[in-house]
Amino acid sequence: MSTTAVDEAVLADAGGLVERLFLATIGAVEVTAVYLGVRLGLYRSLGEARTATELADEAGIDTRYAEEWLEQQATAGLVGVVEPGDRSHRRYRLSESQSLVLADETSPFYGGALGMLLAGTGVVLPQLLDAFRTGDGISFGEYGDDVRLGQSLFNKTAFLEQLTQEWIPALGVGPLLEAPGATAVDLGCGTGWSSIALARAYPNLSILGIDSDEASVMDARGNAAEAGVSDRVRFEVASADAPLETSYDVALYLECLHDLGHPVESLAAARAALKPGGVVVVMDERAEEEFTPHGSPIERAFAAFSVVHCLPVGRSEPDSAATGTLFRPSVLREYAARAGFGSVEVAPIEHDMFRFYVLR
Numbered sequence: 250m251s252t253t254a255v256d257e258a259v260l261a262d263a264g265g266l267v268e269r270l271f272l273a274t275i276g277a278v279e280v281t282a283v284y285l286g287v288r289l290g291l292y293r294s295l296g297e298a299r300t301a302t303e304l305a306d307e308a309g310i311d312t313r314y315a316e317e318w319l320e321q322q323a324t325a326g327l328v329g330v331v332e333p334g335d336r337s338h339r340r341y342r343l344s345e346s347q348s349l350v351l352a353d354e355t356s357p358f359y360g361g362a363l364g365m366l367l368a369g370t371g372v373v374l375p376q377l378l379d380a381f382r383t384g385d386g387i388s389f390g391e392y393g394d395d396v397r398l399g400q401s402l403f404n405k406t407a408f409l410e411q412l413t414q415e416w417i418p419a420l421g422v423g424p425l426l427e428a429p430g431a432t433a434v435d436l437g438c439g440t441g442w443s444s445i446a447l448a449r450a451y452p453n454l455s456i457l458g459i460d461s462d463e464a465s466v467m468d469a470r471g472n473a474a475e476a477g478v479s480d481r482v483r484f485e486v487a488s489a490d491a492p493l494e495t496s497y498d499v500a501l502y503l504e505c506l507h508d509l510g511h512p513v514e515s516l517a518a519a520r521a522a523l524k525p526g527g528v529v530v531v532m533d534e535r536a537e538e539e540f541t542p543h544g545s546p547i548e549r550a551f552a553a554f555s556v557v558h559c560l561p562v563g564r565s566e567p568d569s570a571a572t573g574t575l576f577r578p579s580v581l582r583e584y585a586a587r588a589g590f591g592s593v594e595v596a597p598i599e600h601d602m603f604r605f606y607v608l609r
Contacts, residue, residue: 277367279325283351284364284395285318292352292361298331298340327351357406365399370557372396377561386564389462389508396558397465401440404504408442412503413450419598420530420607425498426451434459434497434522436489436515437505441469441482448478457495458484490514493522500529504603506584507533507576508559510566516588516608529590529608535600536575547601551575581606 286292294307305315319341322328327347332340349356369392376387389396417423425431426447431454435444438458448456460466469484489502490511500519506512519529534551537544544552555574563569572580578595585593585608596605 279321279327280364280367282318282321282325282364283327283361284368286322286351287361287364288395291315291318292343292348295328295341295343296348296352298342300338300340301336304341354402355406357410359402359406362399362402365395366403366554366558369393369396369399370554373557373561377557380561380564384564386510386566386569387561388565389562390464391565392558392562394464397440397462397468401442401465401468404439405442408503409446412443412446416532416596416598416605417447417450420596420605422499422528422530422607423451425527426454428498429453431455431499432495432497432524433457433499433501434493434495434519435501435503436519437502437508438469438484439465439505441465441472441484443501443503444469444482444484445473445476445478448473448482449476454481456482457497458482459487459489460484461486461488490518492518495522496524496527497522498524498527500527501532502530503532504534506531506581507572507574508562509572510563510569512570512572513584513587516584516590520589520608531581531606531608532603533576533581533606534574535602535604536577538577538579540575548575578604 289308289310291304291308291310294304299307301316301319302312304310304319305312308315316336319328320336323330323341328341329344329347330339331342332338334340343352349358350360353359354361372393372395373387373391376391379385380387417426426433431451433447433454433456435447435456435458438444438460441458444456444458447454458466458469460469463486466484466486470479473479473482473484489505489509500523506515509515516529523529535547536551537548541548551574559574560571563573564571582593590608592609594607594609596607598605
């Protein structure tokens with residue numbers, strides 16, 4: 250089609266869109282380079298000023314690749330140049346703020362996990378093409394170590410700090426967790442940081458963590474042992490919609506309900522396992538109440554991750570509900586009602602990414 254026959258406003262919009270895609274491509278490739286820095290331990294080595302040769306020696310990588318990676322990182326503004334010079338003598342170092350984002354896994358600003366999540370989704374792209382054609386899914390485990398470890402790092406600090414210090418008190422379930430003989434089940438527990446945090450905060454509490462991904466459960470057991478809470482935290486490989494054999498004061502779904510193939514059945518099983526007065530806590534994506542084109546950056550992130558990860562994972566189970574990441578409050582209320590809950594309360598917790606519910 251000749252552009253001379255197209256309205257100038259259309260051309261301007263097209264130009265703006267292609268520019269946006271170009272900038273997004275730069276971002277995606279830069280985050281891929283961040284992945285290299287995280288997985289190869291390069292950021293950890295840049296707490297001190299390093300030349301490319303020194304970085305290569307310390308990290309055990311090729312010097313020429315170290316030169317190129319450092320120049321790219323400095324060009325992107327992700328690593329600082331502290332001593333100018335030619336390629337062989339130039340020295341690089343992370344600033345304090347860069348270190349918080351790229352090297353300190355305990356920082357609330359840590360962004361290295363994003364590189365791992367992006368890389369992990371790339372692993373399954375050929376399978377994703379087939380899934381779109383067939384309607385099949387892709388199991389969480391098929392995304393590999395990068396997604397599992399990236400997801401673990403993404404939520405680790407929030408679970409170890411905010412979960413028990415801010416969110417549980419605001420949800421009003423602290424008294425249930427601190428009572429003598431208290432029990433909880435952490436459904437979709439992943440690598441176990443939420444269960445570990447709860448055990449640390451509530452010394453009377455015993456916790457069962459359940460996840461269908463065996464590698465995640467193995468990581469969770471190791472993390473619990475290292476944290477010294479294995480005597481009160483147990484992790485098992487199981488489906489989240491299987492009947493629970495023990496009764497619990499609190500059942501928790503912490504950023505996982507939208508990933509489950511059978512969320513209604515899982516909620517019903519959790520409700521059936523509650524002790525009198527027990528509750529279900531759901532923390533899930535803070536999607537908008539209704540679909541809106543040209544969404545916010547957060548909504549765009551949810552929508553994109555749903556396409557490449559969450560919906561395929563949910564559809565890996567037969568007869569899946571196919572919820573996806575855009576888990577709107579109306580959907581949660583529908584699922585809760587079908588599972589037999591009488592009320593759904595939205596907790597007064599302000600968070601950019603998550604919404605919190607108490608089901609009774």
